[in-house]
Each structure stands twice: as structure tokens, then as C-alpha cells.
Amino acid sequence: DSTIKGIEAGEKYDGSGLRIAIVHARWNAAVIKPLLEGCVRKLVNEYGVKTKNIIIESVPGSWELPGHCQTLIRKGYGSYNAVIAIGVLIKGKTMHFEYISEQVSSALMNLSTETSTPVIYGVLNVLNDEQALLRAGVGEGGHNHGEDWAAAAVEMGIKTKV
Numbered sequence: 001d002s003t004i005k006g007i008e009a010g011e012k013y014d015g016s017g018l019r020i021a022i023v024h025a026r027w028n029a030a031v032i033k034p035l036l037e038g039c040v041r042k043l044v045n046e047y048g049v050k051t052k053n054i055i056i057e058s059v060p061g062s063w064e065l066p067g068h069c070q071t072l073i074r075k076g077y078g079s080y081n082a083v084i085a086i087g088v089l090i091k092g093k094t095m096h097f098e099y100i101s102e103q104v105s106s107a108l109m110n111l112s113t114e115t116s117t118p119v120i121y122g123v124l125n126v127l128n129d130e131q132a133l134l135r136a137g138v139g140e141g142g143h144n145h146g147e148d149w150a151a152a153a154v155e156m157g158i159k160t161k162v
């Protein structure tokens, strides 16, 4: 899968010295659960990040992700090497999806560029449940994007470590 090769190109990263925060929404919990599990499993088993250095917090929905990531970065005084924001936006019958998705995406990007902490974009923007579950590794031919976000967090956490 080119996504995996693209993210994991380069040397094997040692995440044992990293401290990573994961902020996840609770909306669409059936998809959030495998994404979160896949992400943590990859951090620990593949990159050696210590479980005591993985801080996991939840927020009601994706709309709350940027604000809480900012709070953790500010409260942590730069002690997180990376923050992973996980959310699942599923298009409904209204324009709600577009308004949330657009704002959340740019807010997370701004947070990443305005602070010295890499903010990994772990928000699925999909049209239906089936698309969401496949991207959480559930179902035939699925791939768990939570694993990719873990790889990106470790790489960027190491590259920005002072």
C-alpha cells in the first residue's frame, strides 16, 4: 500500500523516548474504537513508545478536537512530541459535515504550524459507515489508518525533538 511505504520510508524510528497525546472524538464510536486501538498498538508494538507516555483523552465530537489539542499543547508546555487528533465525520443529509470538516481541518493545520508540536490529522471524512469501517481496518480489504497516524506521529515527533 503506497500510503504505508510513503509514511514509513526511511530509517526505523525508535519511539521509546517520545511522549504522545491522542485526542479522540466520541461520535461514531464503533469506528473510533478500532482506529484508536490500531494507533496505540502501532505506537507500542512497532515503535516502542512506552504506554505511560501515551496520553489519551476524549471529546464529544470532531468539532472539539482542535480546541482540546491546543489545551493539551499549552498545558503540557511542549512536553508532547506529537499530538494525534482522531475523529470520524460521516456525511449526513445536511451540510453539517462540510461545515465541521472544513473548520476542523484548517484549525488542526494551524495548530500544527503555530506551535512547535506536530498535530497529526486523524480525521476520517467519509460518505457512509462502510467507508469509515474500511478505513478503520474493519471489513474485507480494509486498512486501519490509525496505524499510519501512529507512524506519522513518531516520525514527526523525532524530527521536531529539540
Ligand SMILES: O=Nc1c(NC[C@H](O)[C@H](O)[C@H](O)CO)[nH]c(=O)[nH]c1=O
Residues within 6 Å of the ligand: 025, 026, 027, 028, 060, 061, 062, 063, 064, 087, 088, 089, 090, 091, 096, 097, 100
Ligand atoms: O454531525 N456529525 C458529526 C459530529 N457532530 C458533532 C460535533 O463534532 C460537535 O461535537 C457538536 O456540534 C457540539 O459542538 N461530530 C463528529 O465527530 N462526527 C460527525 O459525523
